[in-house]
Amino acid sequence: MSDPYWGLPDPTTQAGFYSGVTMKRLLAWVFDIVIIAALVFVIGIFTFGLAWILFPLMLLVGFVYRWLTIASGSATWGMRMMAIELRTREGQPLDGGTAFLHTLGYTVSLAVSPLQLISVVLMLFSPRGQGLTDMLLGTAMLNRTATY
Secondary structure, three states: OOOOOOOOOOOOOOHHHOOOHHHHHHHHHHHHHHHHHHHHHHHHHHOOOHHHHOHHHHHHHHHHHHHHHHHHHOOOHHHHHOOEEEEOOOOOEOOHHHHHHHHHHHHHHHHOHHHHHHHHHHHHHOOOOOOHHHHHHOOEEEEOOOOO
C-alpha cells in the first residue's frame, strides 16, 4: 500500500470530506477558547482568584479539556459544533492515547510560534488540510456530515 492515509477519504475524489474544514477549525478553536476561559473563570471563583494568577493552571485546563473531549468523541465541543472530527490514517476516531499525542502536539506548536505558523500554512495548502501535528500522527480533520 503506497498511500500512508489509506483509510481516509481521497481529497480529490471525495473532496466533500475536506470542504471548508480549515475555516471550521478556526471557528471551532475560537469556540473552544471561550469554553476554556469560562472553565478557568469558574475555577478562579472557587479558588478565590488564585487560579487566575497561576497561568500554568490555565494551560493545564485547556490541555485536559482538549484531550478528554477529543478522546471521548474525536472532537472538542467546538469541533462538534462545527460538524468536524479528527480521524486516524485508518479512518477511525482517535483513542485516548492518540488524542493525548494530538493535544500535546497542538500545545507544543502553540508554544513555539514558528511551528504554529508552519501548521497553519500546511492546513491551508495540504490536500487534506492537515496541520503539522496531523501530518506527524497521520490524522486528518473531516466534515462529520459527509459519509463514507
